[in-house]
Amino acid sequence: MKYFKIKHIALLLAVASAPLYTACDFMDCSETDYYSKQQILDNMERVEQLATQVYSYLPHDFCNTSGAMQDAATDDAVHIYESSAIQRFVNGTWSANYTVDDVFGTYYNAIHDANFYLENCVGLTFDEWKYSDGFENDFKSYQNYEHEVRFLRAFYYFELVKRYQNIPLITKTLTQEEANEAEPVDAATILNFIISECTDLANGKLPVNYNNMPGGTGNLQRATKGMALALKSRASLYLASPLYSADDTQKWKNAAQAAYDLINEAATLGYGLDSKYSNLFGATNNQSKEVIMCRPTGASTNFESANFPMGVTNGSTTTCPTENLVSAYEMKTGEDFSWDDPEMAKNPYANRDPRLGMTVVYNGMAWPKTTPVEVFEGGKNGQPIKNATTTGYYLRKYVNNNVTFEPGETTTSQQHNWILFRYAEILLNYAEAMVNAYGDPDEKGPYSLSAREAVNQVRDRGDVKMPAYPVMSKDDFLKRLKNERRVEFAFEGQRFWDLRRWKELDDMQNIYKVKVIKQADGTIRYTKEKLATYTIQDKMYFYPIANTELFKNHKLVQNTGW
Numbered sequence: 001m002k003y004f005k006i007k008h009i010a011l012l013l014a015v016a017s018a019p020l021y022t023a024c025d026f027m028d029c030s031e032t033d034y035y036s037k038q039q040i041l042d043n044m045e046r047v048e049q050l051a052t053q054v055y056s057y058l059p060h061d062f063c064n065t066s067g068a069m070q071d072a073a074t075d076d077a078v079h080i081y082e083s084s085a086i087q088r089f090v091n092g093t094w095s096a097n098y099t100v101d102d103v104f105g106t107y108y109n110a111i112h113d114a115n116f117y118l119e120n121c122v123g124l125t126f127d128e129w130k131y132s133d134g135f136e137n138d139f140k141s142y143q144n145y146e147h148e149v150r151f152l153r154a155f156y157y158f159e160l161v162k163r164y165q166n167i168p169l170i171t172k173t174l175t176q177e178e179a180n181e182a183e184p185v186d187a188a189t190i191l192n193f194i195i196s197e198c199t200d201l202a203n204g205k206l207p208v209n210y211n212n213m214p215g216g217t218g219n220l221q222r223a224t225k226g227m228a229l230a231l232k233s234r235a236s237l238y239l240a241s242p243l244y245s246a247d248d249t250q251k252w253k254n255a256a257q258a259a260y261d262l263i264n265e266a267a268t269l270g271y272g273l274d275s276k277y278s279n280l281f282g283a284t285n286n287q288s289k290e291v292i293m294c295r296p297t298g299a300s301t302n303f304e305s306a307n308f309p310m311g312v313t314n315g316s317t318t319t320c321p322t323e324n325l326v327s328a329y330e331m332k333t334g335e336d337f338s339w340d341d342p343e344m345a346k347n348p349y350a351n352r353d354p355r356l357g358m359t360v361v362y363n364g365m366a367w368p369k370t371t372p373v374e375v376f377e378g379g380k381n382g383q384p385i386k387n388a389t390t391t392g393y394y395l396r397k398y399v400n401n402n403v404t405f406e407p408g409e410t411t412t413s414q415q416h417n418w419i420l421f422r423y424a425e426i427l428l429n430y431a432e433a434m435v436n437a438y439g440d441p442d443e444k445g446p447y448s449l450s451a452r453e454a455v456n457q458v459r460d461r462g463d464v465k466m467p468a469y470p471v472m473s474k475d476d477f478l479k480r481l482k483n484e485r486r487v488e489f490a491f492e493g494q495r496f497w498d499l500r501r502w503k504e505l506d507d508m509q510n511i512y513k514v515k516v517i518k519q520a521d522g523t524i525r526y527t528k529e530k531l532a533t534y535t536i537q538d539k540m541y542f543y544p545i546a547n548t549e550l551f552k553n554h555k556l557v558q559n560t561g562w
Contacts, residue, residue: 069491070496073090155231206228231421322531376524392516430451511532
C-alpha cells in the first residue's frame with residue numbers, strides 16, 4: 001500500500017470573513033507564512049498544500065496520550081507512570097476541568113480547514129498555469145482533492161462523535177461569532193452524515209488507487225474508494241451498536257451491507273488478509289494488502305525506547321499488557337485458557353494462539369534480540385527494578401526489534417505506520433452485524449458469506465492457523481467474536497471504543513497481573529493476582545466536553561454525568 005507524506009504547512013489567510021486556523025502544534029508559524037486568499041487561489045501549488053494540510057490532523061497512537069497508548073485506559077494494559085494523564089480515565093480524576101485526549105478543538109480546526117477548501121478551492125481553472133509544464137497532470141490531481149478533503153472531513157467527524165456524542169455538524173466556514181453559536185445535533189445525525197458522505201464518495205468519486213493518477217506509484221497515501229467504504233463500515237457498525245441504538249435489526253442489516261460492499265470488491269480494490277499477522281506491525285506494514293489506511297509518522301526509535309523492557313539498554317517500559325488480555329488468547333486447540341487448569345497454569349504460554357507471542361512479551365521470550373526476558377522477581381527485567389513491568393508483561397506489537405541501543409551497535413531509526421483501517425476489521429464488522437441482523441452465525445442472508453465463515457477467514461491466516469469456529473448459538477458466537485476482536489486488534493485502538501459501543505465498560509473494572517517467581521530449584525511459578533480496581537461510571541461512555549468549550553459556546557450541552 002502507498003502512503004501520503006504529510007506536509008505541514010502554515011497558510012494563514014488574511015480574510016476576516018473566513019479565517020483559517022491551522023494546526024500550529026505541527027509547525028512553526030512565522031510572518032513569511034501569510035498569504036492573501038487570492039494568492040492562494042491563483043497558485044496551484046498553494047491550493048495543493050491547502051488540501052494536504054487537511055491530512056495533517058490524522059491521528060496515531062504511538063504513545064500519543066501523555067506518553068501512553070490508549071489501551072492503557074482499558075483492561076488490556078496499564079501505563080507504568082502514574083504522572084501520565086492516561087490515568088485519569090480510570091482513577092476517578094477525569095472531569096470537564098481535567099480533561100484527557102481532548103481533541104474537540106483540534107478536529108474542528110481540521111473540519112474548518114476542510115470546509116474552507118471545499119468552499120473556496122473547488123472549480124478553479126488556474127488560467128495562468130495552463131501552459132506551464134505538467135499542468136495537465138497537476139490539474140488531474142487537483143480535481144481529486146475535493147473528494148479527498150470530503151473523506152477526511154467525514155473521518156474527523158467520526159473521531160469527534162465517538163468521543164463527544166452530540167456535536168455541531170458544520171459544513172461551511174463560520175466566523176468566530178457563528179462558531180460560538182453552533183448548535184449540536186444528535187450522534188445518529190452525525191453518523192448518518194458520515195455514512196452518506198462515504199457512500200457518495202465511493203460511488204465513482206474517489207479512485208480505487210492512484211496507479212492512473214499523475215506520479216502513479218510515486219503517489220503516497222491518499223484517500224481511496226476503499227478508505228471510504230471502510231469508514232462507512234465502521235460508522236454503520238457504531239450506529240447499530242447498543243450505545244447508539246436499541247436492538248434495531250435494520251441498522252444491523254445496514255452495517256452488514258456496508259461491510260459486504262467492501263468484502264465483495266476486495267479483489268478489485270486490492271485488499272485481502274495478509275498471510276502473516278507479523279507483517280502488519282513492522283516498518284513496511286504500509287505495503288501489506290491488508291492495510292486499507294495508515295498514518296505514517298516517519299522514521300524514529302521513540303516507540304522502541306518507550307517500550308523496550310527495563311533492563312534493556314534505553315528501555316523505559318511505559319505500556320504493560322495485563323493478564324486480562326493474555327488470558328483472552330485461546331489455546332492452540334481453540335479451547336479457553338484457564339488458570340484453574342494446573343497444566344495450563346504450570347506453563348501458561350505454551351501452545352497458545354500464536355498472536356499472543358506477536359503482541360505480548362512474556363517471561364522467557366527472547367526479546368528484543370536473543371536474550372530471554374526475565375520478569376520474575378529479582379530478574380534483570382522484573383521487579384523491584386524501578387519502572388519494571390507491574391503486570392508481568394511488556395509490549396511487542398508495533399515495537400521494532402531491529403532497533404538497538406546497545407553499546408558498540410548502530411542505532412537505526414525505523415519507519416512507523418499506524419494502522420487506521422485494515423481488512424480483518426471489515427470481516428469482523430461483517431460477522432458482528434450479520435449475527436445481530438439474522439440471529440444465526442451460519443445465515444448468509446442475501447450474501448455469499450456467513451458470520452462464522454468471515455471470522456474463520458481471520459483465524460486461518462498463515463502464521464495464526466487457529467481452529468475454525470464450530471457451529472454455535474448466537475449468544476455464544478457473539479461472546480467469542482468479542483474476544484476475537486480483542487486479541488486480533490490489541491493495541492490498535494479498538495478495545496477502548498468497543499467496550500463503549502457495546503456498553504460493557506463494567507467488564508474492565510478488575511485488572512489482573514501475573515506474579516512470576518523463580519523458585520530455589522530454578523523452576524518458575526506463575527500466579528494470577530489482582531493488580532487494581534478501576535473506577536467505572538456510566539458517564540464514561542462519552543467524554544466530557546471541556547468547560548472551556550462550554551464557556552465559548554453556550555449552546556453546547558454537557559454529556560450526562562459530567
